Structures are given as structure tokens and as C-alpha cells.
Amino acid sequence: MLPSRSTVSKVFISGNHTFGEAAIRAGCHCYFGYPITPQNELGEYMAANLRKAGGVFVQSESETAAINMVIGAAATGVRVMTSSSSPGVSLKQEGMSFLAGFELPAVVVNVMRGGPGLGNIAPAQGDYFQATRGGGHGDYRTPVFAPNSVQEIADLTYHAFDVADRYRTPVMLLGDGMMGQMKEPVVFPEKIGKLPPKEWALTGRGDDPSRYMASLILDPHEMERHNWKLYRKYQEIEKHETKHEEYMLDDAEIAVIAYGTTARIAEGALNRVRKDGLKAGLLRPVSLWPFPAKAIQDLAQRVKHFIVFEMSTGQMVEDVRLALEGEGNVTFFGRPGGVIPTPAEFARIIYREYQKIQAK
Amino acid sequence: MKLLNEWPKYYKKDVVTHYCPGCGHGIVHRIVAELLEEMDLGKHAICVNPAGCAVLAYKYFDIDTLESAHGRGTAMATGIKRARPDKFVFTYQGDGDLSAIGTAETVHSANRGENFTVVFINNAVYGMTGGQMAPTTLIDQKTTTSPFGRDAKLEGYPLHITDVVSNFPGVVYAERVTVSNPAGIRKTKKAIRAAFQTQVDGLGYSIVEVLSPCPTNWKMNSVDSFKWVDDVMMKEFPLGVLTDKRGEKE
Numbered sequence: 160m161l162p163s164r165s166t167v168s169k170v171f172i173s174g175n176h177t178f179g180e181a182a183i184r185a186g187c188h189c190y191f192g193y194p195i196t197p198q199n200e201l202g203e204y205m206a207a208n209l210r211k212a213g214g215v216f217v218q219s220e221s222e223t224a225a226i227n228m229v230i231g232a233a234a235t236g237v238r239v240m241t242s243s244s245s246p247g248v249s250l251k252q253e254g255m256s257f258l259a260g261f262e263l264p265a266v267v268v269n270v271m272r273g274g275p276g277l278g279n280i281a282p283a284q285g286d287y288f289q290a291t292r293g294g295g296h297g298d299y300r301t302p303v304f305a306p307n308s309v310q311e312i313a314d315l316t317y318h319a320f321d322v323a324d325r326y327r328t329p330v331m332l333l334g335d336g337m338m339g340q341m342k343e344p345v346v347f348p349e350k351i352g353k354l355p356p357k358e359w360a361l362t363g364r365g366d367d368p369s370r371y372m373a374s375l376i377l378d379p380h381e382m383e384r385h386n387w388k389l390y391r392k393y394q395e396i397e398k399h400e401t402k403h404e405e406y407m408l409d410d411a412e413i414a415v416i417a418y419g420t421t422a423r424i425a426e427g428a429l430n431r432v433r434k435d436g437l438k439a440g441l442l443r444p445v446s447l448w449p450f451p452a453k454a455i456q457d458l459a460q461r462v463k464h465f466i467v468f469e470m471s472t473g474q475m476v477e478d479v480r481l482a483l484e485g486e487g488n489v490t491f492f493g494r495p496g497g498v499i500p501t502p503a504e505f506a507r508i509i510y511r512e513y514q515k516i517q518a519k
Numbered sequence: 520m521k522l523l524n525e526w527p528k529y530y531k532k533d534v535v536t537h538y539c540p541g542c543g544h545g546i547v548h549r550i551v552a553e554l555l556e557e558m559d560l561g562k563h564a565i566c567v568n569p570a571g572c573a574v575l576a577y578k579y580f581d582i583d584t585l586e587s588a589h590g591r592g593t594a595m596a597t598g599i600k601r602a603r604p605d606k607f608v609f610t611y612q613g614d615g616d617l618s619a620i621g622t623a624e625t626v627h628s629a630n631r632g633e634n635f636t637v638v639f640i641n642n643a644v645y646g647m648t649g650g651q652m653a654p655t656t657l658i659d660q661k662t663t664t665s666p667f668g669r670d671a672k673l674e675g676y677p678l679h680i681t682d683v684v685s686n687f688p689g690v691v692y693a694e695r696v697t698v699s700n701p702a703g704i705r706k707t708k709k710a711i712r713a714a715f716q717t718q719v720d721g722l723g724y725s726i727v728e729v730l731s732p733c734p735t736n737w738k739m740n741s742v743d744s745f746k747w748v749d750d751v752m753m754k755e756f757p758l759g760v761l762t763d764k765r766g767e768k769e
Contacts, residue, residue, distance in 0.1 A: 189602050215601045219594070220627035227591035227624070231567070231598025234585050239602070257588055361583040361599075363563030363606050369529075371577035373586040375570075 169346050174309045175339040178242065178268050178332065179204035181316035184350040187266070188237035189215040191228035195247045196280040197336035198270035202242065222247040226254030226267070233263040234372055236360025238320055242268035244336075245286050246277060248294075255329050256295030259389065260374030264323035266316070267301075268332045270339040273497030281497025282336035282420055287474035290333050291448040298386050300393045302400060303331045303447040305419040309343035315445070317348055324357075326396055333447060335470065337420040337499065396449055403451035407433065408440035413512060414458055415441045416479050417468040420499075425468050427502030432509045439509050447475070452482035459486040466512055468505055469493045527552035529561040531581045541741030543731025544572060546698040547640060548579050550708045551611070555582060558715055564607040565599050567592045571613040572646040590621025593628035596635045607718065608635040614655040615645045618680035625680060632689020632723040636714045639681065639726055642733035643752060650736030654678035657755050662736070677755050681728040685761035691768055692717045692725040693761040699732060699748035703758075713763075722768040730756055 172180065178201050182190070190205040202218065209216045215232070219225035225241045232239040243251060248269045258265055271286045273279040290303045302322055306312040315332060323330040361370060376382040407429055408414060417425040422443040432439055442458060444451050455465075465487050467476040476491045483489065492508045494500040526532060530552035538544045555561040561582050568576035570589035577584040587595045592610040600608045617625050617639055625637075644662055645651040652665040655677050659668040685693035694710040697703035707729055714725035730752055732744035739747060 189598065191598065217597065217601060217631075220623050223591070224594040224597075224624050224627065227588065227594035228598035228601070230587075230591075231585065231595035231600075232602035233598070234595075235565075235599055235602045235606070237602045239598070253588055254591070261586075361565050361585055362603060363565060364581075364583050365562050369581045369583055371584040371586070373574075373577060373584075375574055375586060 169344050171342055172309065172345050173200060173340060173342045174312050174334060175200035175270065176204045177309050177312045177345055178316055179208065181313040181347060182240045182266065182320070183209055183212050183214070184347055185317045185320045186238045186351045186354050187214065187240050187320065189232040189239040191217050191219050191225040191232070191239070191241050192243065193219050193222045193225050193247060195222075195244045197272055197339050198242050198244050198268065200339070201268065201270070222250035223253065226251040229265045230254055230257055230261065230263060233258065233265045234261070234361045236357035236362065238324070238354065240266045240268065242270065244270045244272045245274050248286065248289070252289070252295035255301060256293070256297050256299065257374055258329040259295075259299035259301065260297065261372045262327040263329070264327050265329045266319045266323055266332065267329055268334070271333065271335040273495070279497045280336060282338070282470060282499055283495060283497050284335060284419065284421060284470040284474070285495060286333070287447065287469070287471060290331050291450070291478070299389055300396070300448055301329055301331050302326075302396055302449070303333050304402070304445060305333045305447050306338060307419050307423045307443065309338070309341060310345050312338060313345050313347050317351070322396075322400055326392055328392070328396070333419065335420050400446060401449040401451050401453070402445035403454050404443045404445055406441040406443065408442060408458065410438050411440035411462055412516065413437070413439040413464045413466060413509060414462045415439065415466045415468060415509065416444070416455070416475070417441065418444045418447060418475065421468045421470055424500055424502055425505055428505030428509060431502060431506045432513070437509065437513050439513065444475070450478045450482065452478070455479060455482040456486070459483055463487045464512060464516055466490045466492065466508060468500070470498070470500070471495050527556055529555040529581045531579055534578055537575055537578070538572065539735040541732055541734040541744055542572070543642065543698045543729065543733070544640065546704060547638065547707065547729055547731065548576065550704070550711055551638060552580065554708065554712055554715055558712070558719070560607045560715065560719070563605065564609070567596045567599070567608070567610040569610070569612040569616040571616050573611050573613065573640065574647070576611055590616050590619070591624055592616065592621065593633070593637065594624045597628050597631070597633050600633060600635045604634070609638060609715070610635070611638045612640070613646065614639070614641045614643065615653045618654045618678050622680070626684060629684035629690050629724050629726070630687050632687070632691070634718055634721055634723055636718050637726040638711060639728040640731045641728050641756065642731045644733055644736045646733050646736055654680070657752065679756070681726055681761055684726065689723050690726065690762055691723040691764045695728040695730070695756060695758050695761060697730040697748055697753065697758060699730060699745045717765060720765070722765055728756070
């Protein structure tokens with residue numbers, strides 16, 4: 160536990176611990192999880208600190224059980240979190256579909272590792288499709304935020320709880336082994352005080368009419384109404400919660416698009432090529448769904464060459480192509496399987512593409 | 520003239536049941552609703568209903584209810600009770616839900632000694648999906664997925680999940696009862712009352728397994744299905760208190 164929760168001071172802390180500390184400070188009352196590497200330090204942090212803070216920690220018998228404990232706690236109106244890594248997040252998808260259907264807020268952390276299958280415990284970005292395409296069954300979306308520093312883990316954890324509550328939806332924080340294990344200086348935002356009550360929560364009927372939460376809607380017309388209702392909510396989320404960051408794009412002739420750890424490495428690569436006078440910059444999606452398609456379209460008005468870096472064989476690149484709708488050239492470079500690319504490697508790709516443009 | 524039987528306060532009025540004629544669910548629903556009123560629990564009760572025939576229990580119980588994914592009821596109940604220990608929490612689950620797909624959740628919530636109550640309806644088949652073989656299906660019992668009768672060599676034996684969990688230190692009260700005859704119905708109410716009181720006293724996990732007829736899927740008339748519980752099912756699943764650790768916990 161950090162020395163004092165009330166003082167705002169800079170601390171040197173790992174990403175996994177930061178997810179936990181930020182969640183506690185953001186008013187998370189319950190954490191349910193199952194051990195899996197490379198995110199174990201998060202569950203351990205909650206075991207040591209959440210109960211001390213007056214909250215609830217349960218180590219569940221499976222990721223499936225954990226996400227269903229999340230549903231139960233969320234239904235009573237408290238802030239609740241679970242975390243896992245790729246294979247475990249697959250097991251949570253059923254529950255995430257139910258959270259979406261019930262319209263219950265919760266924060267799910269995925270500290271991604273190499274896959275498919277058990278894969279390995281090294282950093283990877285192979286779960287982008289699963290995270291942004293819903294992952295579970297049914298017609299729903301999950302807001303997904305991808306931090307690129309430990310400081311941003313803290314900031315986005317607060318943000319994730321707010322977005323979850325505001326829209327009554329599960330929200331995913333998508334990191335990877337690098338983000339989880341890395342230590343950096345962090346200034347935590349102010350601890351959140353009393354949260355407003357949730358009128359919809361199941362807390363016993365008292366003297367009021369009873370309420371129920373059900374995702375079973377047998378009448379197709381009623382189910383359709385529910386789907387459209389969710390859709391309208393997702394439109395609102397797209398309108399208000401799309402986040403991205405730009406780095407050295409003002410005069411850029413080439414735009415790199417990368418998120419999370421890959422974006423961090425790309426910044427290093429861009430610093431190198433800039434020294435040689437290459438005009439290249441970075442557009443970093445912070446929200447992966449909703450995807451900053453509009454920002455990419457706007458950028459395509461002046462930049463025609465895009466390089467997408469991912470620690471996968473190419474997943475987000477599909478969203479980039481969809482956003483561009485044929486405008487601009489897209490080059491993809493990926494290192495899947497838990498291999499961490501180096502800034503020098505990315506820089507070489509940027510040089511190569513830059514030379515191609517010059518040659519034309 | 521004195522009115523002997525009033526409509527239970529926590530059972531919705533003006534609803535038409537979706538349960539089949541002769542089904543045991545209606546009896547158990549009524550018992551639960553009566554106890555919520557008699558024990559003054561309804562105002563702060565939260566029920567977790569299952570995937571299965573009782574998925575629509577919220578149409579009848581006039582208390583706050585949360586639907587669960589198939590088998591996940593006791594995980595959800597864990598979340599509810601841990602988040603709000605002052606609420607009265609119970610799950611209402613069938614044998615497929617609780618002893619097949621939800622076995623892990625059942626076993627581990629019981630082993631943690633979660634302070635909630637499980638009302639477990641055992642009718643030896645999957646009801647809602649049309650009478651497939653359940654873990655509780657008897658040897659030689661014909662179902663749509665054991666059309667020649669359950670063969671122990673191929674499908675194993677009826678699973679006695681309540682007996683299993685009753686051995687756990689955290690399981691304070693476990694009893695098997697039946698609603699197939701009037702004496703059994705009275706005992707069922709007594710058992711669920713004891714289980715509910717176990718939770719109210721904060722002692723830990725309580726579970727009541729109710730043997731319940733399913734004439735539709737057993738392809739019997741109502742009278743025969745009630746007799747089948749008494750004459751056949753009860754031999755495999757004997758009635759009685761399986762554990763009562765209330766004295767030790769106080």
C-alpha cells in the first residue's frame with residue numbers, strides 16, 4: 160500500500176499495481192479475479208489493499224466465476240473490477256456479454272500476452288479483435304482504452320470507471336505484459352469521494368415496486384428495441400468518448416498509427432528519424448473502440464502515407480483501412496507472439512517508407 | 520368467515536404461470552414467497568434466478584431479482600452478498616444449472632461458506648430445453664438424449680451434488696426434501712425456513728434440494744409423476760437433513 164492515500168505525490172510503481180491503486184482511489188469497492196501471468200501483481204495488490212480500504216477481494220475459482228461475481232456486485236450499484244490476461248479474458252467473454260445486455264457498469268483489465276492458446280507470458284497485442292469486436296456473443300460493443308504509460312494507466316483507470324457508470328456498460332482497459340510489469344513515476348489523481356447513488360441498482364425493493372434484471376427477452380420485437388437502445392448508447396459513446404493523441408504530426412508526410420506499448424516504441428523511433436530530418440509523426444488511438452476514425456480521416460486530408468505498427472499480425476490495421484476508405488497508402492509492420500519490437504526496427508521501416516515516397 | 524390462505528405478499532398477482540400442469544416449481548415458488556413474508560425478508564431480498572424453466576421466476580416473485588447465465592448463479596450471488604452483506608440473497612436453480620454447467624460455482628461458493636441460500640430443484644432432467652439427460656437422471660431413465668435409458672457405462676451415475684457439498688465445513692445446512700406429497704410440502708417449507716434462518720443468523724451456506732416432478736418431460740400424467748418421485752426417485756435421492764452445523768457455528 161502506498162504510504163498515504165490522501166497526499167498527491169509522485170510514486171515509482173508498476174503498471175499492475177497502478178491499475179489496483181487507481182481503482183481503489185476511484186472508489187472501486189469489489190475486485191474478483193483469478194491468477195494468471197502477467198497480471199498477478201494486480202490481484203495481489205487488491206488482496207493486500209482493497210480489504211484494508213474497506214472493500215471486497217475474492218479470489219475466484221475461475222475467470223468465469225470472477226466475471227459473474229462482477230455482475231452480481233455491479234447489479235447492486237457498487238464500483239467493481241476484474242482483471243486477467245488473454246486466455247482468462249476469453250473465459251470472461253460470456254459474462255461481458257451479460258454485462259452489456261443487463262447494462263451494468265464494470266471495469267475489466269486485460270494485460271495481454273502472446274497467443275493463441277496458452278501462448279506465452281510476453282507482451283502482445285493479439286486480443287485487439289476480441290476487445291473491440293465485443294468478444295462475447297450478441298450485438299454489443301465494449302469501450303476499450305489502451306494506456307501507453309504507467310501514468311496513463313492511472314488516469315485511464317479513473318476514466319474507465321466514470322465511462323462505465325455514465326453509460327452503464329462494461330469498459331475494458333487493454334494493456335499488455337510490458338504495461339503491466341513496467342515501473343514508472345506516477346502522480347495519482349485525487350481520491351474520489353462519495354459516489355452518487357445508482358437509482359437502478361438492485362438493493363431489495365423496500366416499499367417500492369420490485370425490479371428485475373434480465374437479458375432474456377423472448378419477444379423478438381422487444382429484443383430488437385433493446386438492441387437499438389444499446390446501439391443509440393454506443394452512438395453516444397462514439398460521439399463523446401473517442402480519444403486519441405497526436406505526436407509530431409503538424410508537418411508530417413508519414414503518419415504512424417500505433418497504440419499502447421507499440422505507440423511508446425514508435426515514439427522512440429520517431430525521435431530518431433526526426434533527427435535525420437524525416438517528417439514523420441504518430442497518431443495514437445487511446446480509445447480502441449470507439450476508434451478515432453474521424454481523426455484519421457481528417458489527417459488523410461494532408462497525409463497520404465500511413466504505417467501501422469502492432470504487436471500482432473495485423474488487427475487494428477483493419478480499422479485504419481476502414482477509416483481511410485481507400486484514401487492514402489497503408490503499410491503494416493507487426494511483431495506477434497510476444498516479441499517486443501525495438502525503436503531501431505520501427506525506425507528502419509519509417510526510413511524505408513520515406514525513401515519510397517521520395518523515389519516517386 | 521375466516522380467510523385461511525391469503526395471496527402471498529411477495530408473489531405477483533394477475534400473472535399466468537408458464538409452468539406446465541403438475542410441475543413442482545409453482546409449489547416451491549409459493550413456499551419461498553410465503554417465507555419471505557413470514558420471515559420479513561422480502562423488502563431486502565435479492566433473488567438470482569437461473570437459466571432453465573425458472574429463468575422467468577421474476578414474473579412471479581415480487582422482489583428484486585437478477586437473471587444469471589447458465590450455471591453462474593452462485594458466483595453472481597457471491598458478488599451480491601459480498602457487495603451488500605446486509606441483503607438477503609438466495610439463488611433458485613435447477614439440477615442442470617447447478618450440478619452440470621455450474622458445478623464449479625456450486626462447489627466453490629459452498630466451500631467458501633458464502634452466506635446465502637440455494638434453493639435447488641431436482642427433477643432429473645433438463646426441463647426448459649425439452650427433457651435431455653441431466654447429471655441427476657436416474658440409471659435406465661429415458662430422456663431425449665438417453666433414449667434407451669441412462670447407461671452407467673456410457674453416461675455415469677446420478678450426481679448427488681448436495682451430498683458432496685454437505686461435507687464441506689462452510690456448508691451449514693443442507694437438506695433434501697420433496698414436494699410430491701402433502702407431508703413433503705410441509706417439510707419443504709420447514710427446510711427452506713431453516714436454510715433462510717441460517718443466512719439471517721450469518722452462519723454460512725445453506726442449500727435445500729427439492730425433488731420435484733416434471734410430468735411433461737417425464738412423459739407422464741401429473742399423478743403418475745408425483746408417484747414416480749415417491750416410488751423411484753426417492754430411492755436414488757433419499758430425503759433427510761444432510762448436514763446441520765448450526766449448533767457448531769453459533
